[in-house]
Amino acid sequence: MSAGEKDLERLAVPSRSLFEGADTTPEALRGTHRANPLSVLAEALKMASGPVVLVAFGLARDFFAGDILALAKLALAAVGIFTVCLLLSFAVWRARTWELTAEGVRLCWGLGWGPFSRRSLTVPYEHIHTVSMNSALMERLLGLVALDLDTGAAASEGDASKISGLRAGEAEALRAELFRRKRAAAGQVEKDEKDVAPTAEHPLAIFSLEGRELALAAASQMSAGSQAIALVVLLVNGANQLIEWGLLDVVGRGDELMVGLSPMIVPVVLAFLAITLLLGAAVSFVVNLVRYAGYRVERYADRVVVEHGLLSRSSRALAAGRVQYVAVRQGILRQLIGYAEVTAQVVAAPGEKDGEPSGSVLLHPFIRLGEVDAFLAEVLPDCSGVLGHVELGKLGPVARRRAVVRAVIWWPFATAIFLGAQWLFGLSGLLESAGWLLEPLLIAAAVLSVVLLVGLVVDALRAWGAARYGHTARELVLVTGGLTRLTVIAPRTRLQRMEMRASPFQRRAGVATLSARTAAGDADGLELRDLPEEAADELLAWYRPRG
Amino acid sequence: MSDLPSHRLDPRMLRVWYVSDIIGIVVVAALAVAAWLIVRHLGGDVFWVYLVAGVIEAICVVDLLVSPRVEYATWRYDVTPTDVDLYHGVFTKKRVLVPLVRVQHVQTKQGPILRAHGLATVTISTAGESFEIPGLAEDDANELRDRVAELARLAKEDV
Numbered sequence: 001m002s003a004g005e006k007d008l009e010r011l012a013v014p015s016r017s018l019f020e021g022a023d024t025t026p027e028a029l030r031g032t033h034r035a036n037p038l039s040v041l042a043e044a045l046k047m048a049s050g051p052v053v054l055v056a057f058g059l060a061r062d063f064f065a066g067d068i069l070a071l072a073k074l075a076l077a078a079v080g081i082f083t084v085c086l087l088l089s090f091a092v093w094r095a096r097t098w099e100l101t102a103e104g105v106r107l108c109w110g111l112g113w114g115p116f117s118r119r120s121l122t123v124p125y126e127h128i129h130t131v132s133m134n135s136a137l138m139e140r141l142l143g144l145v146a147l148d149l150d151t152g153a154a155a156s157e158g159d160a161s162k163i164s165g166l167r168a169g170e171a172e173a174l175r176a177e178l179f180r181r182k183r184a185a186a187g188q189v190e191k192d193e194k195d196v197a198p199t200a201e202h203p204l205a206i207f208s209l210e211g212r213e214l215a216l217a218a219a220s221q222m223s224a225g226s227q228a229i230a231l232v233v234l235l236v237n238g239a240n241q242l243i244e245w246g247l248l249d250v251v252g253r254g255d256e257l258m259v260g261l262s263p264m265i266v267p268v269v270l271a272f273l274a275i276t277l278l279l280g281a282a283v284s285f286v287v288n289l290v291r292y293a294g295y296r297v298e299r300y301a302d303r304v305v306v307e308h309g310l311l312s313r314s315s316r317a318l319a320a321g322r323v324q325y326v327a328v329r330q331g332i333l334r335q336l337i338g339y340a341e342v343t344a345q346v347v348a349a350p351g352e353k354d355g356e357p358s359g360s361v362l363l364h365p366f367i368r369l370g371e372v373d374a375f376l377a378e379v380l381p382d383c384s385g386v387l388g389h390v391e392l393g394k395l396g397p398v399a400r401r402r403a404v405v406r407a408v409i410w411w412p413f414a415t416a417i418f419l420g421a422q423w424l425f426g427l428s429g430l431l432e433s434a435g436w437l438l439e440p441l442l443i444a445a446a447v448l449s450v451v452l453l454v455g456l457v458v459d460a461l462r463a464w465g466a467a468r469y470g471h472t473a474r475e476l477v478l479v480t481g482g483l484t485r486l487t488v489i490a491p492r493t494r495l496q497r498m499e500m501r502a503s504p505f506q507r508r509a510g511v512a513t514l515s516a517r518t519a520a521g522d523a524d525g526l527e528l529r530d531l532p533e534e535a536a537d538e539l540l541a542w543y544r545p546r547g
Numbered sequence: 548m549s550d551l552p553s554h555r556l557d558p559r560m561l562r563v564w565y566v567s568d569i570i571g572i573v574v575v576a577a578l579a580v581a582a583w584l585i586v587r588h589l590g591g592d593v594f595w596v597y598l599v600a601g602v603i604e605a606i607c608v609v610d611l612l613v614s615p616r617v618e619y620a621t622w623r624y625d626v627t628p629t630d631v632d633l634y635h636g637v638f639t640k641k642r643v644l645v646p647l648v649r650v651q652h653v654q655t656k657q658g659p660i661l662r663a664h665g666l667a668t669v670t671i672s673t674a675g676e677s678f679e680i681p682g683l684a685e686d687d688a689n690e691l692r693d694r695v696a697e698l699a700r701l702a703k704e705d706v
Contacts, residue, residue, distance in 0.1 A: 347674070495650045496673040501641040519674035545629035545646045 025100065026173050032099045038142045042165075043089035048082045048139060051322045098163050100177065106147065107160065121160050126185040129149045130323040130361070131175050133315040135168075140313060145171040149178075150348045150358075155513075175317055178199060179303050182319065203298035203305075205378040209366060217366030218288035220333040223340070225289075228273075228280030263442065286487050292365045299379045304344070306361055316361050318346055325490035327360070327382045327525050328372055331431035332483050338369050340487075344380065345520040359522045376489075383489045386475050392468035398509045400464045401528035407460040411453050459483050463532070466514025469514070469531055470541050476516060478528050486525035494518045499545045500536045512536040516543075548638060551642075552625035552632040558684025559664045564615035566660050572607045575600070613637070624680050631671055633678060649673045650699040653692045657685075671695060 146164035462482030579600035667688035
């Protein structure tokens with residue numbers, strides 16, 4: 001049957017499946033499916049681990065007090081909890097099915113009584129934006145994979161749109177089949193493509209990251225500070241727990257400790273800070289290494305597949321036509337070495353996936369800035385031919401003055417509030433009674449506030465120097481950010497709205513703030529402050545639909 | 548900002564804003580009396596109640612005197628065959644452009660105060676955000692809603 005005849009028939013009998021006739025669906029994907037039985041075990045283990053750890057914590061005090069029986073209690077409790085979880089996860093597993101129907105993927109779940117009534121969800125193929133394939137450590141050991149479908153729906157489907165417990169090969173085939181059906185539903189299937197089995201599809205382009213580049217990528221993305229804070233929190237919690245278990249006896253000995261430490265408090269604090277920062281850097285390096293390892297991006301005709309992760313493997317396939325905008329991000333270290341990270345923003349449920357916001361898909365973790373355009377040409381041709389080819393405008397001197405004022409304006413206010421509070425509540429009296437603690441804290445706060453002030457001013461000046469705006473016929477381009485520089489390429493057809501706003505101060509200075517939104521939840525980098533009013537007007541006019 | 552949209556809100560909207568602001572002031576006053584009774588009953592210092600209530604009332608009164616008039620004088624909107632164009636704001640003036648292709652749905656809304664004045668609010672939603680045109684005459688609002696819906700239907704494209 002020719003494509004034309006097929007179309008005619010479809011018009012005549014709309015209820016007939018698009019996928020009848022030359023059905024290339026692999027045998028294994030037909031009919032109703034449940035997850036692999038192994039996933040019952042995996043789910044039960046995952047479910048049980050939380051309560052068991054809690055019980056272990058509860059019994060730890062007895063154990064440290066020399067009660068060996070606590071171990072037996074723990075084992076008994078673990079067996080009990082695990083059995084309950086096994087039964088539960090078996091029931092859930094039995095209830096959860098998926099099937100590829102003519103209209104879409106049909107997912108059923110719910111035990112069928114009370115609040116767990118039987119539910120089903122049909123995700124139409126053409127509305128699939130991204131398909132994420134994840135495998136946490138436990139699933140990886142058992143060789144299982146979960147697929148998560150994301151559509152452009154405003155309300156998130158959460159776990160409902162998840163197909164878990166697939167064998168790796170099966171998941172791969174299912175994903176290819178989903179995208180094939182998406183193409184078919186959108187009427188994009190070429191005649192000869194129909195007979196090609198989905199597995200025979202070859203990627204048009206492949207990028208990966210190895211060896212030295214991987215190490216550099218992990219090193220230049222370090223966030224020593226946040227890891228150090230996490231470490232300190234962990235230490236404090238640990239100490240707290242030890243005190244609770246009676247292993248560390250400091251109650252009522254605070255003064256004694258302070259007297260012992262006070263002559264060397266500054267070196268001790270500094271050394272502690274240095275050590276935590278070093279450790280934080282190391283941890284962050286390892287975390288990044290694990291996350292970026294095995295990074296690989298493949299481009300197919302209709303989708304981009306991004307894989308990465310060493311311990312828990314994740315692979316996301318995004319429909320190329322559904323990418324809302326592309327962001328090129330450079331931290332301060334990467335600005336120095338001229339490398340950047342490329343992400344694609346998509347419509348997704350709010351939340352996180354593998355430690356990244358689920359709306360942003362990492363396309364390339366580490367690429368030379370000059371090569372970004374070539375990379376985009378291979379991976380997302382819609383957004384290529386922009387960087388390096390488009391003429392961009394700079395902000396005027398007025399914007400610099402305003403940026404610096406914005407960066408420092410809080411300082412006099414904060415100081416005034418502090419001094420006012422001191423005057424009102426007589427902090428000086430307090431200072432005398434607890435001087436040993438408050439004085440260093442005050443000095444530290446003052447020093448920190450000045451450091452923060454300098455940092456903010458530097459950030460503001462860098463942001464002003466780097467800020468650019470412009471557009472091609474099809475894309476809006478904005479460059480923002482000082483310490484983290486963000487270059488955004490947003491196709492005009494993806495922008496939901498554009499807004500130009502001006503406060504009284506901005507109106508007097510003849511500048512305005514321009515902001516845009518796409519359907520993606522994230523709007524990072526889609527706002528630029530203080531660009532000249534005429535430029536904002538021009539961008540607005542460019543955005544206005546023509547005809 | 549060049550060539551602002553041409554349509555203005557219905558003049559009755561000014562009264563609606565005044566009425567709702569006055570209701571706000573009355574509610575705050577009622578809450579302040581309740582707080583005063585409770586604090587006095589518990590034997591606390593009533594000075595703080597006076598201070599907090601006074602500050603809030605003062606802000607409300609200033610708001611009543613300034614924002615409805617400025618808001619009304621500023622508000623402009625246009626629905627062209629291709630886009631919705633809005634301009635409004637008390638201090639920060641905002642100009643928003645929403646192409647009709649991006650409009651997902653339109654709705655009109657009427658609270659009791661708006662209904663008493665024969666007005667309605669039109670809300671235009673895109674994927675992610677929605678925008679309001681407050682205070683149009685009922686018929687205008689319905690017509691605008693239908694027009695936006697019709698134009699959005701004609702302008703075909705997907706997210």
